[in-house]
Amino acid sequence: MGFIVGFFQYTEIKTKITSVFAFLLAIAYLFQQGQPVQRLETVVFFCSMFLFDLTTTAINNYIDSKTNHQILPFSRAASLSILLALLVVSTLMGLWLVFLTDWVVLIAGGMCFMAGILYTWGPIPVSRMPLGEVVSGIFYGLLIPFLVLYINLPKESFLRVTAAWPTVSLDVNLQNFGILILLSMAPMFTTAGIMLANNICDLEKDVQVGRFTLPYYMREAALPLFAWIYYLIYPVNLFMVLAGILHPISLLLFLTLMPVHKNIREFRRVQTKETTFLLSIQNYVIIMGAQTILIFMGGLLQGVVG
Numbered sequence: 001m002g003f004i005v006g007f008f009q010y011t012e013i014k015t016k017i018t019s020v021f022a023f024l025l026a027i028a029y030l031f032q033q034g035q036p037v038q039r040l041e042t043v044v045f046f047c048s049m050f051l052f053d054l055t056t057t058a059i060n061n062y063i064d065s066k067t068n069h070q071i072l073p074f075s076r077a078a079s080l081s082i083l084l085a086l087l088v089v090s091t092l093m094g095l096w097l098v099f100l101t102d103w104v105v106l107i108a109g110g111m112c113f114m115a116g117i118l119y120t121w122g123p124i125p126v127s128r129m130p131l132g133e134v135v136s137g138i139f140y141g142l143l144i145p146f147l148v149l150y151i152n153l154p155k156e157s158f159l160r161v162t163a164a165w166p167t168v169s170l171d172v173n174l175q176n177f178g179i180l181i182l183l184s185m186a187p188m189f190t191t192a193g194i195m196l197a198n199n200i201c202d203l204e205k206d207v208q209v210g211r212f213t214l215p216y217y218m219r220e221a222a223l224p225l226f227a228w229i230y231y232l233i234y235p236v237n238l239f240m241v242l243a244g245i246l247h248p249i250s251l252l253l254f255l256t257l258m259p260v261h262k263n264i265r266e267f268r269r270v271q272t273k274e275t276t277f278l279l280s281i282q283n284y285v286i287i288m289g290a291q292t293i294l295i296f297m298g299g300l301l302q303g304v305v306g
Contacts, residue, residue: 001273006073010061010082011054017281018140018194019053021288022187026148029183029293030069032247032299041100047146048109055086063120074291101151104159108147115139121292130170130214132199133192141188148181185236186291190284195279196222201273216297223271230283237291247295247298256290 002089008014024048030037035278062079071077094113098106117134119137126135150158158180160171199206199213200222206213214223237253240246246306270276 007082009073010058010079011086012057013054015057015194015281016050017284017288018187018191019049019144020138021182021284021292022144022191023049023148024286025183025292025295026145027189028295028299030144030149030152032295032302034302035152038152041097041200042095042148044093044100045147045151048090048097049112049147051086051090051093052116055090056119057084067128085148091094097151104150105147105250108150109145112143113141121169127213130212130217132161133195135212136195137192139184140191142181142184145184145187147276148292149180154237176219182236182240182245186233186287187232189229190287193226194280194284195272196226197227197277198273198283201277213297218262218288226267226280230260230264230287233287246295247301249298249301250291250294252294253290254288255267256286259286 027037027042038286058079061070061072062076062083065072065076066080074082086201095110098109115126116139119132119135128130146158153176156171156173158173158176160173162169162171196214200215203213203215209218219223233259234254237250241248241250260283265288267276268280
């Protein structure tokens, strides 16, 4: 039990909701569309995604143990071994997925791997720049749904490549990409909200170790940004319903506005890692949990009507 507790602490298992909910949201949309799921490819993707999410957190904590004197639950040698084992297994799962699919998954997956590693490693880690919110939002909130939909939707739903020497042409389905971006707004914004709250709470400590995140540059404007990150999700949801992308039952997402607003107001009053940071995670679970369930319900209702 000691190893399991230490492993969960090292990889911060509770923060993996950002990848799991983004995955479930895309699955819910496939269900609403009546699109069968490619079981093997989807399971392999989930395993690779989840293990690499654990890997990126392990890398972050391992490096922070050197720069910030953070205490690890294992010795540095054991921590490095766990980190490398996670990296190898997640990479192998990713390569298996590429074998089952195509080069688009290789490129998108490779971008995710590179972003995850460079987040805290390298000459200029992303975590030391004012880009963490954008990078985490895009790679968790956008690329995960994209890969889930790309793997399961009919070929050429997003991209079509034709090669005839000496030219290569790329056709992009802007309608489907537009739907993807709208659908991904909630996971992108709520993931960015968690990152922004974390950086606001750690601002003073980060500056002491040479980490200049977005709140350092935004100062007082960081708190209004934290609020609007969540508020903007609701008009996007309304537009998706009006455009016929989501079932009208998804309008019930507006019922979450009251608890989300309450959490925003409390965080704007006090910003501490020990107490109010958890409010950003609560907002993530409230919004993403509700939207995922409502999209599933929309699929059920469409099936009944059909």
